[in-house]
Amino acid sequence: MDAVLSLNNISKSYGPIQALKNVSFEVPPGTVFGILGPNGSGKTTLLSIILDVLKANNGNFLWFGHAGSPEQRKRIGSLLETPNFYHYLSAVDNLKITQSISKRGNLQDIDIALKKVNLFDRRKSRFSTFSLGMKQRLAIAAALLGSPKVLVLDEPTNGLDPVGIAEIRNLIVELKNNGHTIIMASHLLDEVEKVCTHVAILKSGTLITTGDVDDVLMDEDLVEVKAADINALAAALKQFGSDIIINNEAGTVLLKLPKGKAHPEEINSYCFSQGIVLSHLLLKKKRLEARFFELTNN
Known part of the structure; x- marks a missing residue:
């Protein structure tokens, strides 16, 4: 099957600092693809480029075999930064605002997304009453509006306690089993080992290796x-x-x-x-x- 995402010699510089250096790899469909590397290796920069938040200095990328377009962008849900929701509003009301701003999906998609992240029973609870893991799951629900085929997540377990980390890991595996392709950045080897099927390892903006997790991180x-x-x-x-x-x-x-x-x-x-x-x-x-x-x- 055609790759969900293809990167070809992506480079990005911030003045004299080269954040990415000719990075190329492909993301197969139906996988959990981890972009692994120490802090400062270029992971967030790479995700920002493929989501059109930043522009690469050189190289190109294709979604579903084509250059990016507004219609293709709707097939991609993302979580790049710490989620911002209104603390005094319920989960449903926060997602209504998100849906209205993003124009992705419709009101019926909100219940579907909340069920996928196991928050439907707490849909009327205020955001302020949620645990850190629940808040992160709500952010992923926001990314799921419009039923995108691909989710792009930047450090999805960052800052969570062990219970929250387990919740998000289980959710990622469940989403993959339900047909979503997940692209996630992480600096945690343990996280990639537990949930990812494929991995690309970055160091100082350079791609070190990529492939099946079992092959790349062979013990x-x-x-x-x-x-x-x-x-x-x-x-x-x-x-x-x-x-x-x-x-x-x-x-x-x-x-x-x-x-x-x-x-x-x-x-x-x-x-x-x-x-x-x-x-x-x-x-x-x-x-x-x-x-x-x-x-x-x-």
Whole structure:
């Protein structure tokens, strides 16, 4: 299927500061696509460009295979900044104002949007009585007016407590399962790992990598081993076909293996067959944070 969004060499500068540098990637339909990177990596700038809030210095982007138009824009709901609602008005009345200003959807869409974000039962409650998670869900309801096929969300869990974070994560997955494509920026690896199917990683405005989350953030198994002769051990493990790291100070050798491929009994048996008796064998799990650190610090 055609990409929902295609970016081609998007660049943006603020004076001498280059916020984005020739960024290109595609967002497949029906995915939760995370734009991941540290603060200051260009995530919000990129979202602002694809929503026509900012203009790129170079490059172009296509929505649904075409240049942007008012009709296509109606197929995209967005949440870029902290939502602003009237504290003394109810959820329904706030969304009526939003609908009147945006001209997206109709009054019947308000109830539909509130049901999607699980706020229909609180539709007559004042905004001031809502928790942080409920306020963010109401903002997403505002983005859902007009039943857009795509939602663009900037740091949707930012500032929320653990309960609110869980609420928004569950909502994003539910929206994806109901046929929406979600494009979301985040600096939280854990968030991307839990809800995203695809990811693009930015560092200082440069695209580091993009693809399926499982491929980009592929975890690794690490096996730490030790024997009396560390050099003989290292030589044997190189023949085993492993990527190894020798720690002479600790007297250990660290094997890097694809996720799920480390079988300690096989390693022990292989070493013994080479005349090496292991005095230490420990299976470790490389944290995804370490993989992200590798990608953004090379």
